Amino acid sequence: MKISQFFLPTLKEAPSEAQVISHQLMLRSGMIKQSSAGIYSWLPLGFKVLKKIEEIIRCEQDYIGGQEILMPTIQPADLWIESGRYEDYGQEMLRIKDRSNRDLLYGPTNEELITDIFRTHLKSYKDLPLLLYHIQWKFRDELRPRYGVMRGREFLMKDSYSFDLDMNQSRLTYQKNFLSYLRIFSKLGLKAVPVKANPGPIGGDLSHEFVILAPNGESDIFFDKKLLEFESISKDIFLDKNLVEKEYNKWAKCYAVTDDIHNEKEYNKLTTPENRVNSRAIEVGHVFYFGTKYSKSMGANLINNKGEQLPVHMGSYGIGVSRLVGAIIEYSHDDKGIIWPENVAPFSVGILNLKKGDEYCDKMSELVYQNLLIAGLEVLYDDTSERAGSKFANMDLIGLPYQVFIGSKSKDNGLFEIKERATNKRYFLKLESLINHLTEKFN
Amino acid sequence: MKISQFFLPTLKEAPSEAQVISHQLMLRSGMIKQSSAGIYSWLPLGFKVLKKIEEIIRCEQDYIGGQEILMPTIQPADLWIESGRYEDYGQEMLRIKDRSNRDLLYGPTNEELITDIFRTHLKSYKDLPLLLYHIQWKFRDELRPRYGVMRGREFLMKDSYSFDLDMNQSRLTYQKNFLSYLRIFSKLGLKAVPVKANPGPIGGDLSHEFVILAPNGESDIFFDKKLLEFESISKDIFLDKNLVEKEYNKWAKCYAVTDDIHNEKEYNKLTTPENRVNSRAIEVGHVFYFGTKYSKSMGANLINNKGEQLPVHMGSYGIGVSRLVGAIIEYSHDDKGIIWPENVAPFSVGILNLKKGDEYCDKMSELVYQNLLIAGLEVLYDDTSERAGSKFANMDLIGLPYQVFIGSKSKDNGLFEIKERATNKRYFLKLESLINHLTEKFN
Numbered sequence: 001m002k003i004s005q006f007f008l009p010t011l012k013e014a015p016s017e018a019q020v021i022s023h024q025l026m027l028r029s030g031m032i033k034q035s036s037a038g039i040y041s042w043l044p045l046g047f048k049v050l051k052k053i054e055e056i057i058r059c060e061q062d063y064i065g066g067q068e069i070l071m072p073t074i075q076p077a078d079l080w081i082e083s084g085r086y087e088d089y090g091q092e093m094l095r096i097k098d099r100s101n102r103d104l105l106y107g108p109t110n111e112e113l114i115t116d117i118f119r120t121h122l123k124s125y126k127d128l129p130l131l132l133y134h135i136q137w138k139f140r141d142e143l144r145p146r147y148g149v150m151r152g153r154e155f156l157m158k159d160s161y162s163f164d165l166d167m168n169q170s171r172l173t174y175q176k177n178f179l180s181y182l183r184i185f186s187k188l189g190l191k192a193v194p195v196k197a198n199p200g201p202i203g204g205d206l207s208h209e210f211v212i213l214a215p216n217g218e219s220d221i222f223f224d225k226k227l228l229e230f231e232s233i234s235k236d237i238f239l240d241k242n243l244v245e246k247e248y249n250k251w252a253k254c255y256a257v258t259d260d261i262h263n264e265k266e267y268n269k270l271t272t273p274e275n276r277v278n279s280r281a282i283e284v285g286h287v288f289y290f291g292t293k294y295s296k297s298m299g300a301n302l303i304n305n306k307g308e309q310l311p312v313h314m315g316s317y318g319i320g321v322s323r324l325v326g327a328i329i330e331y332s333h334d335d336k337g338i339i340w341p342e343n344v345a346p347f348s349v350g351i352l353n354l355k356k357g358d359e360y361c362d363k364m365s366e367l368v369y370q371n372l373l374i375a376g377l378e379v380l381y382d383d384t385s386e387r388a389g390s391k392f393a394n395m396d397l398i399g400l401p402y403q404v405f406i407g408s409k410s411k412d413n414g415l416f417e418i419k420e421r422a423t424n425k426r427y428f429l430k431l432e433s434l435i436n437h438l439t440e441k442f443n
Numbered sequence: 444m445k446i447s448q449f450f451l452p453t454l455k456e457a458p459s460e461a462q463v464i465s466h467q468l469m470l471r472s473g474m475i476k477q478s479s480a481g482i483y484s485w486l487p488l489g490f491k492v493l494k495k496i497e498e499i500i501r502c503e504q505d506y507i508g509g510q511e512i513l514m515p516t517i518q519p520a521d522l523w524i525e526s527g528r529y530e531d532y533g534q535e536m537l538r539i540k541d542r543s544n545r546d547l548l549y550g551p552t553n554e555e556l557i558t559d560i561f562r563t564h565l566k567s568y569k570d571l572p573l574l575l576y577h578i579q580w581k582f583r584d585e586l587r588p589r590y591g592v593m594r595g596r597e598f599l600m601k602d603s604y605s606f607d608l609d610m611n612q613s614r615l616t617y618q619k620n621f622l623s624y625l626r627i628f629s630k631l632g633l634k635a636v637p638v639k640a641n642p643g644p645i646g647g648d649l650s651h652e653f654v655i656l657a658p659n660g661e662s663d664i665f666f667d668k669k670l671l672e673f674e675s676i677s678k679d680i681f682l683d684k685n686l687v688e689k690e691y692n693k694w695a696k697c698y699a700v701t702d703d704i705h706n707e708k709e710y711n712k713l714t715t716p717e718n719r720v721n722s723r724a725i726e727v728g729h730v731f732y733f734g735t736k737y738s739k740s741m742g743a744n745l746i747n748n749k750g751e752q753l754p755v756h757m758g759s760y761g762i763g764v765s766r767l768v769g770a771i772i773e774y775s776h777d778d779k780g781i782i783w784p785e786n787v788a789p790f791s792v793g794i795l796n797l798k799k800g801d802e803y804c805d806k807m808s809e810l811v812y813q814n815l816l817i818a819g820l821e822v823l824y825d826d827t828s829e830r831a832g833s834k835f836a837n838m839d840l841i842g843l844p845y846q847v848f849i850g851s852k853s854k855d856n857g858l859f860e861i862k863e864r865a866t867n868k869r870y871f872l873k874l875e876s877l878i879n880h881l882t883e884k885f886n
Binding site (some may be wrong): 005006007031035036037039040041042043044047050065067068069070072073074075076078091092094096098099100102104106113116117120121122130132137139143152153156177351405416 | 446448449450452462473475477479480482483484485486490493508510511512513514515516517518519521534535537539541542543545547549559563564565570573575582584585597601619695
């Protein structure tokens, strides 16, 4: 994509309403535009990142047997009355009356709808286990939406729902999803920490939040530093349920909790002093076994192999997709701008033509651009007439992993400068090596 | 995907509320489940088709320079008051009050939001032409939602908006989008007819609906049969604006109108008797130049090369993505079920193991399945213990382009029967030829 043809409305200054760095940087880099309080339009650069995150999640969910569906945004109130949550949910639920005066709502979550799908279509233990997920916009009418897309009102979420015959099978499903989440966050370039969360009235130990450390986070967590040092999860683990359980236990037995269930005594017992970390953190995912809560109230039963009718055991697994865009920026930026992890970067390489109008620079920029495109890379080429300083600042701001500078100096020695955004490492390569080098990085 | 692991809740009988064949077949094949009146959940099979249609549209929109963004579903009433449409829109607009008593609405369309984005960020003729599109859920509170996803309340739409300096440039943009739409529908396996539509108070000749012929259609059109015989649009046409104009004129000068603007005299003058067709049709797309309607009321101006401030010229281009799923079925089915065009089929090939439990059949089915997967095909393998008759009926119902039958007869001669769903053509091939044959079909 050439910047001259790309809708990329960058700003020199962040609007004053943006309090946190991710919100400032998203506005400055032209990723989003606020439409109303807590509601945003995603402009081309932001949209690309959102789609990349979606695709990474989709890929990993499919790998563990998830099947993608899509439930609507508008739900009937009836189902929520049936589950008993309609009144409980309070003012964060956007309640709507249609033209025939029927009560609808904009879904803040989908337990009721998915339970209704299950009870309509599934009857036998032979249909299990089942893991359904969708990636859909949701709405929570926050009183004070803030922090940009991190705490918006209309937000994109991936939520999965699992159906199992009993608690034991649900536990295995839970463990798989837990490990799948670790893979997802790792692919997104994040070190996520799974912390035990308050399971509320459901009880049990099957409730974890996945958080990433960030000073602007709304959560306060206490955890064992070992969790940051574990290797990422191999795909092969999912082939054997004993491996799943072993790997899960390695993570789950480490001390890591949100502050509301922090226990100083246990903390001291389970961790060594040098490994104790207390930090602010951003919640980016949540896995939760809720058993028969909805299947009982809504009559989602199935027949087991003895012919008995039993309520199905369920769990839910959420990831805040739009929130992650902000969270990744909180986690990965410097004073010049965003530093995108390679897998979610809207483009892999930025080309800066430092002397637009110069025959050599124009020709070489175009050549590098075309060659990288042919190699299958996503490239943003700054072909504008802006001055070099402004191009440097802009490219740092939008944070693509690699920058290639093409100026008249290259004419003398045939060498082009490359800069790695994350490390600020700079080196010079000839045209062919440059193409090969960047192509290898992204294959 | 193996059917034993696939959430595919097919039904023997269509529920009585489904009046049209597409709705019946979508329910019977487990593609959708109604959530409330005119609102549906998309189950795995339906979701796959929806995504395929989306991807074909995306690909063609990008080719003509469209840039994808995503506007929210919930819009502030303010913008609609500014454009003057808030009161006019009537009861089909789902009006909402949030917890702070602010007026919101679920977007039925996006002219206001996109004009707001434009006026915020774009100021100069140098930023033009610009074509932005998004694929997003919309809501129209139909009094009597019917025909399943063809006339639902919550529906998925691709809408593009173009911005040009003047009428002349807008005309070229219009022509490009017109031709791009013909490419899209052709890729979807449809013969779409572009018919002149009433431009309303805007006037002019730049308003076309794209319709497909179907007895259940809500439109009544009169057109010249020549339009069904033109070749599909080559990509190269877009490289030259003279070619665009010439090709556009070829289509646009043929008589084709909706009944409200039908003119018998002109019809008789412009068509030969044997070419006159009057048919019911389903609207699947609409392209429309509306000039400065929104830019004037909302102050979306830009500076031209003489330093003058002028309202930008706009057009909009919509495709009903979720409606298309139903429309394609109306267009392509028989008494046994759906007949998917190859590009939108949820899977390309269905494998029927006709003797589950038989060592040879199980082994060969698995072998064919794995080989087709490795070749990159999307395959649905019926590995269940259902009887053969039921498998035949089910596979015809869900309408995959190719079926491969694996029964004990193949043991004797090493030949497997293939059936083409659309033509009912049947032939026998050896394993290797079968893999090559199907792989070639989809490359």
